[in-house]
Amino acid sequence: MNVISAVKAYIVKMTEESEPGMKVLLMDKETTSIVSMVYGQSEIQQKEVFLLERIDSPNYSNSTGLRYLKCLVFLRPTQQNIELLCTELRNPKYGAYYIYFSNIVAKADIKILAENDEQEVVKEVQELYMDYLAVNPHLFSMGIPMCLNAINTTEITWNHAALQRTIQGLVSVLLSVKKSPIIRYQANSKLAKDLGNRVDETMNKESSLFAFDQSGHSLLLILDRRDDPITPLLNQWTYQAMVHELLTINNNRVSLSGTPGVSKELSEVVLSAEQDDFYKDNIVKNYGEIGQNIKELMDKFQAKAKSHQKIESIADMKNFVESYPQFKKLSGNVTKHVTVVGELSTRVNKYHLLEVSEVEQEISSQNDHSGHLSSIKKLIHNDKIRHTDAAKLVMLYALRYQNHSNNEIPGLIDLLEKRGVSDKLIKDIIYLLEYAGSHARQSNLFNVENAVKITKRFFKGLSGVDNVFTQHKPLLHDTLEDLIKGRLRDNLYPIVGNHSSGIRALDIIIFIIGGATYEESLAVHNLNSSYPSFNIVLGGTNIHNSSSFLDEIENAFRNVDMTKRRHTRHIRNVKFDFK
Template sequence: MNVILAIKQYISKMIEESGPGMKVLLMDKETTSIVSMVYAQSEILQKEVYLFERIDSGGRETMKHLKCICFLRPTKENVDMLAQELRMSKYGLYYIYFSNVISKQDVKTLAEADDQEVVREVQEFFGDYIAVNPHLFTLNIQGCYKGIDWSPAALKRTTQGLTSVLLSLKKCPMIRYQNSSEMAHKLAEHVRQTITKDAGLFEFRRTDVPPILLILDRRDDAVTPMLNQWTYQAMVHELLGINNNRVNLSNVPGISKELQEVVLSAEHDEFYANNMYMNFGEIGNNIKELMDEFQKKSQSQAKVESIADMKAFIENYPQFKKMSGTVSKHVTLVGELSRLVGKNSLLEVSETEQELVCKGDHSASLQKIKTLLHDNKVTQIDKLRLVMLYALRYETHSNNDVSGLVDTLRKQGISDKHRALVSAVLEYGGRKARGSDLFGSTDPVAFTKRFLKGLKGVENVYTQHKPLLHSVIDQLTKGKLREAAYPYLGTGQLKDRPQDIIVFIIGGTTFEEALCVHQLNKATPGVRIVLGGTAIHNFKSFIEEVQTSVQPVAMGRVDAMRR
């Protein structure tokens, strides 16, 4: 189960089916992102695709010598624009692929518009999601909650995206869902209805053990998206933000023009692929090794004395240039992460966060938080983060001092709108909203594990936390996940341990959870797990999700707080 490979195979097939000759790839905003996540432009150019166009862009030239491969989401707007395109065709032939199921009526609309008989192919290729890592996908939906229910548009899009993942991976699963979440139940029902309605599409070769689709709700673990991160991919997203593999570095002091936006793709960057799950300390050493290797190669390249040397240099130049770009990109990224860690006292902040959520020493945690709230190096967003975590962790503690900490935030100049997030996160993911015992306060086994962990110490004080997802998947793979808490939809039940598991988190997942799935895949031979969510959160995007769920009108954005 590899979502990147699944999308790549669809795109390759589209290009192959159009045959030899020069081609244009016509996409919409969303399919442009879907394609760019798995293919570099240079790779597609090698397949005779010389032009990339958006269907919603005006003023495109007529080029009848080109074949047109259309890859579009099957929305009403796209069908209308495509019908208009066919009436006044700009290209010689059209090969049309929709990223999901298209209605017969829409196909009829397109057929009626094809007066010039330029359409050679209309097919459904189920690449209706963003593939981020081989085992991680997102639908890029921000704000799926409307109070404690679905936003109708988000429910429709999520159902489409999730069924497309199942079709692209060729899985017809048994469905389990988080019983404490009405939204999880509703999504499970919608997915099952789609599978029933389009039963012919889901007729795959039966396996001995059916795959499992497990639907969870972010509200059950509001802690994970609020923690600072220390592995490369997660850390870049937390401190700088990753948007469809792109990182905006334009605000970095002294940044050169060519590095103002960089692409982080494990498919096209070997260093990133090897280091995305490494912790920050290891990356520093690996960057130094990369630099040393580059310097050796650049010195050897300098000795151009004969025709043979020149020929060797020219042959190696593309690889040399690529390595130069890789080195400068990662040195810049790691340098900026280091600068932010030092400037904003992130080691102290993160250690306090980890102790807060992994241990139970209320008075020590409270004292550390109070100290950090008065530290001028700590950013406003990190001060808010600490108080929100404290409010969740000690929600029912008899001596909790949430009101005192919120008042300190007020004195630190944090606005009413942002202070309101402390109570908002309790409404969103507090004890009443959760189905799980997130902090193990009533579970003696969880308490003992945490106590022993505290005695032994951990390898890294900054990465003690394990997401709730880890224990849920661990129990599922061992056949021990409680059916009362995570029931099956319908009457069927799995007798054996599952082998193929697709986990979907309503309200968004995180790169920390993606790391956890990566580790579980490595540690459990014979089990394959893919993780997806409506979005991939860092703290900033998560609290925007909390805002829209608790109050339909968002309480103000948080961009200004990372100063």
Template sequence: MIDDSGPGMKVLLMDKETTSIVSMVYAQSEILQKEVYLFERIESTGRETMKHLKCICFLRPTKENVDLLAQELRMSKYGQYYIYWSNVISKQDVKTLAEADDQEVVREVQEFFADYIAVNPHLFALNIVGCYKGVDWQPAALKRTTQGLTSALLSLKKCPMIRYQNSSELARKLAESVRQTISKDAGLFEFRRTDVEPVLLILDRRDDAVTPILNQWTYQAMVHELLGISNNRVNLSSVPGISKELQEVVLSAEHDEFYANNMYMNFGEIGNNIKTLMDEFQKKSQSQAKVESIADMKAFIENYPQFKKMSGTVSKHVTVVGELSRLVGKTGLLEVSETEQELACQSDHSASLQKIKTLLNDSKVSQLDKLRLVMLYALRYESHSNNDVSGLVETLRKQGVPDNYRTLVSAILEYGGKKTRGSDLFGSTDPVAFTKRFFKGLKGVENVYTQHKPLLDSLLDQLLKGKLREAAYPYLGTVQLKDRPQDVIVFIIGGTTFEEALTVHQLNKSSPGVRVVLGGTAVHNFKSFLEELQTAVQPVVMGRKDAIKK
């Protein structure tokens, strides 16, 4: 977009969503190198008139944006306008803009299909939390999801065969909606045919409510779980003794080599890798300081200001890993996670119940982690004859866990319990496959279980072997795929997780000739998943509060 407008000083005019879309893939410093000196928002009033600037507009084709841009063109503030829409724009809207362009300042109008957030090379999201309205779609969310998903297909140049989860009305509706859009804009979807048709597989989060509940142990997933990642930004302002320049950090695989190399590593390995970087620097600085733990690293960095200058990246990661390490210790996360993994992967009711009761009475364990354990237990032992969900909810109450959290235990059963699921989430788990995996690493980073595999793992395995059951995941329409697919786009309604992104990353790495891309309405950590859950079962939960109290 920026190159098309030729040389000269430029302003980039965006809306709230396209600002997020751009910030995920370009650093501001990179855009500055392209002669873009000003970043403005279309909705902001009181912008200065600067006729010497060329204006590159990158906007979502919403009614509001079309109206704002028409207003802008009538009273143009810049010399020339190059307009790019993030998705298909109607002929009527183009006509509206043409009529507003009295001064003939528009040089170009194009559709540039980028109507989604590119998170990782194989992961995209739409930043929609709360797409459910009971067992149906929020209408606005269905519309936005269709736009985002079709835009992703266009930018990947895929016109796929569509399969969807048969047990989900939402999956069927989205499949229909995407097919209608493809039919309506058939000309745009005329790509060169490949030997094997690409497949779009539409799933519903409710089929696997376990994955977003679990604590994570790979770097990117762990940062999102414990600190939260919002459009690549991590807020560290609440970290004890944090310096001003590290209160917000950017974690982007595009611009940060260490992050790109370590985002899928487990916690122990990251500690080792940072230590290696530190050792290299120590050799250079001939320092004799002993660096063994994450705490030693932090002290080392503070004592060597020139090291900070030499490598802002390392000081950033030492801070992030240091904070993760502090939180793991402070909240007893290793014990919690071990019990979570046993709940997800094994079937020993009395042992699990005992462990949960012990952790619920442990003052170190956070309220959220206590809630996690009870929710996992409720899903795992929903139909067990001796299940003690009510007793555990009562313990949560005694431990001061608020009412709005406790109601979510019955909400998770409404949302992702046996009645809702189309697949056998627990039955096919093989207890023998559950093995301890040890972290090798720094002192203070102990061993932990990381054995759970999301449902997506087995679904993709079946799909790529041509064994995914058609009754459970039918094709939309009559045409069916004869060969095993090589190009797969999976989309999860209700949000995906970094654990599932890791599954896709590993699959792509280990299967030459296969490319899987994962998308979701959001990328969840436990907190955002709880928000999703609340909107999905709100009417039901309200009516059940009395039952829960009893």
């Protein structure tokens, strides 16, 4: 299972199956993102695609078409898109239309399109199941930043539109990788149960589409972000995860517009493993390795640049021109990655993130109340530390020690307020406890290690395999190891429908409601390497960094009366003057 390969294969099918000749590719906002995640514009143009258009752009309706061109239409099968496409077909801009929907389309909608195709310009209508964002070969996202609504402080439900979109996206993932899986879900999560049942209903309704010849059994495991609120809060130290946490990756694009001294050309850069070999080779490398590899990339570039300095003959010119595209690409990559890594380095040093991360890792991985409390207070008093990092340390403390008899959550909040931390960040601590405190979690997130495990880690640390910045392992790692070894308990992860729990699935699709993270993607990457007979793919409603994670929680509780929260006794001094 490789979601990038699956999407690429569909795009090749779409661009090459129609008659030869120049084409226009007509998309909507979401399908534009789906395509751009796996292909650059220049790559698409190499497939005889002359022009890219957006059907939902205000300018498109006013544009004049070219009747001698063929139009490839790639849209999500939404009501809005069906209406826009009907308008297009009534007054066609192009000579022939090849229509491809990103998911299952209703027969009634096909009939409506046929009725509006009065000039008979539609040559083909197909379903190509790529209704999701393929991020890495083993990672996909629905691109839904806000999927939850809190009814009150005890009940969190799906946003209806987000649920519908997630069902559609998950169904398209299964169809694109040709799997008809058994579905299991996190038992204490109504969100997970609802999603599992709805996906199962769709699979049964569309049974002919799911009639795959399964050589091995597959599994879809649906989890709830609330079971592990720690992972999205931590600073990261591998390239892709680090860039997302400190700079934010949005559909493979990173904005550097606020970085001092950055040229206009580098105000936004693309980080795509499909289009950038250096990024592909370093995507899961740690901070120290990236710096060394950047130096090697620069040395390679300088050596090539020196070899092109003397052009003394026609042959020299010919050789330079022939190598120029590769030379230009290498030049662009060097500049881009030096700029990105330079900005990461600046922020790590400016915000003292090594110091912050060491304490984060200790809190998330070890049980030492007095030691952790002392470390947090020390960093809160350090004015070099960002307000957001100080607040996140208190969040981690609150999650670990909320039921500790001597917890000092109110005292730490007092220190944050005296320091001048914003009301928004203070309230995020309460929102987080309501969202994913011990009452909401099924798993023992803070499992205290036994002496044998601690000793093993100590000796691993001595040999340089581990270090203080990689102590934390996301809960997903343990869940997947239990699943691989047949230890995942049926009462904690029940099966949807009448299927046997004794079946061993080698193809595993994990989906996290409330968003996945790049640290969890790294865990999946490592498990795929450690257990080569298994094939694991991870997805989520979104790919979170700490900022987007907290934004989602705030959004969920925006209409809840927080004066009636369960944590009043712990956080008595926080006033909520709004609903």
